[in-house]
Amino acid sequence: MTNCMKNKDLLKEKSIIMWNEDKIEAFQKTLLDWYDANKRDLPWRRTSNPYYIWISEIMLQQTQVDTVIPYYERFINTLPEINDLAEASEDTLLKLWEGLGYYSRVRNMKVAAGQIMADHNGIFPEDYEAIKSLKGIGPYTAGAVSSIAFNQPQPAVDGNVMRVLSRLFEIELDIGKPSSRKVFEEMIRLLIDRERPGDFNQALMDLGATICTPKNYKPETSPVKDFNASYLNETWERYPIKQGKKKVREEAYIALAVSNDKGEYLFQKRGSEGVLSGMWTFLMIPADILDEDGWKSFGGSAESLTQVQSEILVDYIKKEYGLIIAFNNSLKGTYTHIFSHLKWHLSIYEAKVVAETVTGHSLHPIHPDDFSDIAFPVPTQKVWNMVNAITLF
DNA sequence: AAAGCGTGGCA
DNA sequence: TTGCCAAGCTT
Numbered sequence: 047m048t049n050c051m052k053n054k055d056l057l058k059e060k061s062i063i064m065w066n067e068d069k070i071e072a073f074q075k076t077l078l079d080w081y082d083a084n085k086r087d088l089p090w091r092r093t094s095n096p097y098y099i100w101i102s103e104i105m106l107q108q109t110q111v112d113t114v115i116p117y118y119e120r121f122i123n124t125l126p127e128i129n130d131l132a133e134a135s136e137d138t139l140l141k142l143w144e145g146l147g148y149y150s151r152v153r154n155m156k157v158a159a160g161q162i163m164a165d166h167n168g169i170f171p172e173d174y175e176a177i178k179s180l181k182g183i184g185p186y187t188a189g190a191v192s193s194i195a196f197n198q199p200q201p202a203v204d205g206n207v208m209r210v211l212s213r214l215f216e217i218e219l220d221i222g223k224p225s226s227r228k229v230f231e232e233m234i235r236l237l238i239d240r241e242r243p244g245d246f247n248q249a250l251m252d253l254g255a256t257i258c259t260p261k262n263y264k265p266e267t268s269p270v271k272d273f274n275a276s277y278l279n280e281t282w283e284r285y286p287i288k289q290g291k292k293k294v295r296e297e298a299y300i301a302l303a304v305s306n307d308k309g310e311y312l313f314q315k316r317g318s319e320g321v322l323s324g325m326w327t328f329l330m331i332p333a334d335i336l337d338e339d340g341w342k343s344f345g346g347s348a349e350s351l352t353q354v355q356s357e358i359l360v361d362y363i364k365k366e367y368g369l370i371i372a373f374n375n376s377l378k379g380t381y382t383h384i385f386s387h388l389k390w391h392l393s394i395y396e397a398k399v400v401a402e403t404v405t406g407h408s409l410h411p412i413h414p415d416d417f418s419d420i421a422f423p424v425p426t427q428k429v430w431n432m433v434n435a436i437t438l439f
Numbered sequence: 440a441a442a443g444c445g446t447g448g449c450a
Numbered sequence: 451t452t453g454c455c456a457a458g459c460t461t
Binding site for chain 1 (some may be wrong): 452453454455456457458459460
Binding site for chain 2 (some may be wrong): 110113145146148150151223224261292320321322323384385386387388424
């Protein structure tokens with residue numbers, strides 16, 4: 047009862063009028079009937095194993111269903127039990143995750159698997175708070191797993207749900223703000239079907255993914271259009287409210303594929319902080335060492351560096367890595383990689399190792415025959431493809 | 440609270 | 451082409 051009052055106070059504060067019980071019940075039936083007839087047949091909907099549901103939810107974070115499916119299948123086949131995940135090496139995990147992005151997700155999963163082994167006797171916990179305390183599991187994923195795998199009436203508010211509710215109730219909140227999520231959660235606590243909470247949550251997400259979409263939205267085609275205030279009031283084009291994103295930062299590098307006389311290429315492991323942390327790349331030389339204008343001075347159409355730039359580069363490699371190289375001053379290609387918050391402009395060149403200083407360096411030689419054992423982020427794969435295409439292996 | 444964190448699809 | 455979008459979490 048106390049929680050119920052809190053719910054209504056929060057909604058009242060935001061000028062949100064909740065439906066009466068009859069309307070809520072009618073909505074639940076309409077939504078679930080639609081879901082029963084139209085739900086997508088997805089691999090993780092054929093299991094009630096919380097471990098597998100968890101894997102799917104982590105993979106689906108900010109990632110499209112079609113992308114996830116093959117990764118999901120391979121992951122559960124390779125690591126069928128929580129214990130397998132807890133004991134897997136980071137290399138194994140990253141290889142299973144290669145190309146999915148947001149690599150901290152799988153590192154966190156290994157930590158969480160260790161928590162489950164240590165704190166829950168290897169059994170996936172059922173309690174919402176216990177689930178949420180697992181590394182990498184936030185309010186959405188905790189709600190999704192507890193409702194889908196354990197039939198608990200917990201909200202699972204993701205972008206879909208916020209968009210659907212914004213349109214149904216003409217919500218004026220910016221769905222990009224962290225504080226807004228709590229309001230939507232309180233709405234779901236009042237709306238959720240107590241008999242089928244997991245299906246209710248998934249039905250809202252399916253509705254958002256297939257009908258109540260961000261673009262090309264046709265409200266008249268929705269199974270719950272009669273409940274949709276923004277449709278009935280012809281205000282639906284205003285919702286959901288979301289602030290625009292800021293422009294991304296741009297950086298330029300020389301991506302240098304350095305090979306030695308054994309046919310190995312030299313890779314560097316990125317640091318534990320920042321983008322692509324702990325992932326392998328070719329040498330990445332900040333373009334601004336070459337001149338004050340950085341990549342703009344050569345990133346366009348230039349096929350080679352100037353003599354001066356070339357010497358600066360060779361000196362930099364010697365100083366930074368203790369490596370004497372023969373630089374092949376012929377542009378192999380350019381590639382622009384767009385992250386969520388950052389853009390890399392890569393100019394790709396090759397070089398051969400002539401000599402190494404005795405102090406060694408932070409670079410790791412890897413033969414192309416062994417590339418299949420190592421997880422490379424997409425920018426590294428793109429650079430390799432360009433080097434590989436030109437040299438005709 | 441806001442920024443950081445990958446990648447691919449789409450108009 | 452550029453920008454936005456997709457089943458978020460951590461710091």
